[in-house]
Amino acid sequence: MSSIERKAQRRASERQAFGALIAMFERHMIWVLVVFVIIGFGLRARGLSEVGLAEDEARKVEAVRAYRAGEIAANAEHPMLMKTLIYVSTLIAETLRTRLGAEISDEAAVRFPNVLFGSLTAIPLFLLAAALFDRRIGLIAAALWSTGVNAITYNRIAKEDTLLVFFMLLAFYFYLRAKQASSSETRRKRRCYVLSGVAFGLMLASKYFPHYFGLNMLYHHLVRVRQRAPGEPRGHTPAFFYLITAAIFLLANPAALLPQTWHYLTSYTSEQLLRHHGYLMGDRLYPNQISSTPFGTPPYFYLLFLATKTPLLLLAALVIGLAVIVRRWRVPGPAFLLMMFLLWIVPYSLVGAKWLRYTLSLMPFVYMIAAVGIAWLAVAVKRFFAQNGLKAVAPVVAVSLAGAFVAVPAHAAFVSCPHFGLYTNRLAADRAGYHFPHDEFYDDGLREALLFVCASAPQGATVAHETPSATRYYFERCGRLDLQPRPLSDPDFGPSSAPRPTFYILQRGRTYFENWAEMEQVRASAQKVFEVVIKNKVAAEVYVHQD
Incomplete structure (x- = not known):
């Protein structure tokens, strides 16, 4: 052959x-x-x-x-x-x-x-x-x-x-x-x-x-x-x-x-x-x-x-x-x-x-x-x-x-x-968490911020946040029902009049028309004590106003 x-x-x-x-x-x-x-x-x-x-x-x-x-x-x-x-x-x-x-x-x-x-x-x-x-x-x-x-x-x-x-x-x-x-x-x-x-x-x-x-x-x-057969009725x-x-x-x-x-x-x-x-x-x-x-x-x-x-x-x-x-x-x-x-x-x-x-x-x-x-x-x-x-x-x-x-x-x-x-392709390789922070993080990092507050906040401290159900859940899980949660977007609540100490949990994905000014005020006047970083992006921050 x-x-x-x-x-x-x-x-x-x-x-x-x-x-x-x-x-x-x-x-x-x-x-x-x-x-x-x-x-x-x-x-x-x-x-x-x-x-x-x-x-x-x-x-x-x-x-x-x-x-x-x-x-x-x-x-x-x-x-x-x-x-x-x-x-x-x-x-x-x-x-x-x-x-x-x-x-x-x-x-x-x-x-x-x-x-x-x-x-x-x-x-x-x-x-x-x-x-x-x-x-x-x-x-x-x-x-x-x-x-x-x-x-x-x-x-x-x-x-x-x-x-x-x-x-x-x-x-x-x-x-x-x-x-x-x-x-x-x-x-x-x-x-x-x-x-x-x-x-x-x-x-x-x-x-x-x-x-x-x-x-x-x-x-x-x-x-x-x-295709219907010839004479077949419409179904x-x-x-x-x-x-x-x-x-x-x-x-x-x-x-x-x-x-x-x-x-x-x-x-x-x-x-x-x-x-x-x-x-x-x-x-x-x-x-x-x-x-x-x-x-x-x-x-x-x-x-x-x-x-x-x-x-x-x-x-x-x-x-x-x-x-x-x-x-x-x-x-x-x-x-x-x-x-x-x-x-x-x-x-x-x-x-x-x-x-x-x-x-x-x-x-x-x-x-x-x-x-x-x-x-x-x-x-x-x-x-x-x-x-x-x-x-x-x-x-x-x-x-x-x-x-x-x-x-x-x-x-x-x-x-x-x-x-x-947080996945992005190469067209937006450095933009994770930028265009759609609410959906990309979807409160990722919130649990860690709340657990930090539970471990650090004194008895009866005020905690400002934008997640009432998640906050209640993790405070209950930590046995910290003494903490006083308040929505930062509440018109009756503001950083300048908040009791001391107050812990603030800030999330970029939860920036609203009702709280953006307050968030800027907190960043300018309060002390950052904790942050959660995920894939080099800040997912959640904890600030505090002390006495």
């Missing part, structure tokens, strides 16, 4: 082996997905107790205590599902501590439900992307979610957005499958409508964001996801779908039936309960409430987030993916992603109130678009190598390229632990 024949035989063997590897990979795709979920859980659970409770999370602890006392209307601006899961998680943690001596912190117990559901979100994301495109794009999207620093950041805090996203994706998927089924597949169609209704009900019981329900209906009104959404959605919502959120809940929601949405306002973005304070629309926080808020807090490789994949779906906007899959992306980024950018945690519901679409871009690039590279006489290595290079688009952002997430919110 000549050397040329041996070389040809070797290449054929390599192609056959690689083809077998790909086939095996697809046969065991479910196990690959399980690995992604496990990796995602590990990243989300790692160092979970190293960051203290934020103010919003401490309010969830207070709500859980109210639930134990039979009061389900607590923290009524949010539905019950998140708080119910935290209640169960804390009960399990207490049992494990008592019976097994397990060391489970309150911080970990409060956040565990979101860590779990955030990890599991890779599954409905895979299902939806695979149904819209194919399984490979679904797997890439799931991998990006599992290892994505921005998804991890907001899956690690006890807020409702994680459950919202999980059930939203499930609801989208089952509704899509119902529409893709033919009219002759009656049982399958009914089952998918039922499951979609259940998921939509649980989504609404997670967070009062019904517009995602409307966006789904709008998409399927505008886009035909399956309408059955009435039981809406009834199931409403029933599940009320079963998971019975507080919605209470008059006091509606009274509270009316007061909350009309901003009557707003104690302070303002969002420090860079060096400027902006109004940050719905009533400021469209003159609140800048309309480039979320675009700046994507530009500075998305790993650059992922950002490049997003741009490529956007170009691909724009060119194919009439196809159901690209149409879905383009519609969901645009109808998120445009309205949310115009609304006066903006928070980075809202972007968690944007990230599934970002990751799916990026997955489309990665898949397109891998095919283009494979074709280029094949056309240049390198068919044997073309698939290997394509798969390696796709892997790099996942591995590099995954490494960025790994090294960001446990302060994921």
Whole structure:
């Protein structure tokens, strides 16, 4: 056998082996997905107790205590599902501590439900992307979610957005499958409508964001996801779908039936309960409430987030993916992603109130678009190598390229632990905690500042702060109920008239129109006695006015 024949035989063997590897990979795709979920859980659970409770999370602890006392209307601006899961998680943690001596912190117990559901979100994301495109794009999207620093950041805090996203994706998927089924597949169609209704009900019981329900209906009104057979009647959404959605919502959120809940929601949405306002973005304070629309926080808020807090490789994949779906906007899959992306980024950018945690519901679409871009690039590279006489290595290079688009952002997430919110890409390498200090720190460092005060303050000292629930929680945990907490933004309280000694806890992310002058006065007249520095950024400061 000549050397040329041996070389040809070797290449054929390599192609056959690689083809077998790909086939095996697809046969065991479910196990690959399980690995992604496990990796995602590990990243989300790692160092979970190293960051203290934020103010919003401490309010969830207070709500859980109210639930134990039979009061389900607590923290009524949010539905019950998140708080119910935290209640169960804390009960399990207490049992494990008592019976097994397990060391489970309150911080970990409060956040565990979101860590779990955030990890599991890779599954409905895979299902939806695979149904819209194919399984490979679904797997890439799931991998990006599992290892994505921005998804991890907001899956690690006890807020409702994680459950919202999980059930939203499930609801989208089952509704899509119902529409893709033919009219002759009656049982399958009914089952998918039922499951979609259940998921939509649980989504609404997670967070009062019904517009995602409307966006789904709008998409399927505008886009035909399956060509009907000749003479086949147009399929309408059955009435039981809406009834199931409403029933599940009320079963998971019975507080919605209470008059006091509606009274509270009316007061909350009309901003009557707003104690302070303002969002420090860079060096400027902006109004940050719905009533400021469209003159609140800048309309480039979320675009700046994507530009500075998305790993650059992922950002490049997003741009490529956007170009691909724009060119194919009439196809159901690209149409879905383009519609969901645009109808998120445009309205949310115009609304006066903006928070980075809202972007968690944007990230599934970002990751799916990026997955489309990665898949397109891998095919283009494979074709280029094949056309240049390198068919044997073309698939290997394509798969390696796709892997790099996942591995590099995954490494960025790994090294960001446990302060994921402070991640910035190279476009803003020195700007961590600058553009979005409230959301990037999210009260990181507050616990350490409060514990310092507990250890240092004399009996009955006054403590000025902007986090009443977190302050109460940690003072109670330290056994310092003698301390007198006062909000710095209280119009009846000021540094010049405050009793001595007074300790001041200042956080850049909690700078408001009501307290910025007082914060400057404290910095100018009081003595700094402690500060919490995270990744070379000052997260919290403690000042004191002595006698």
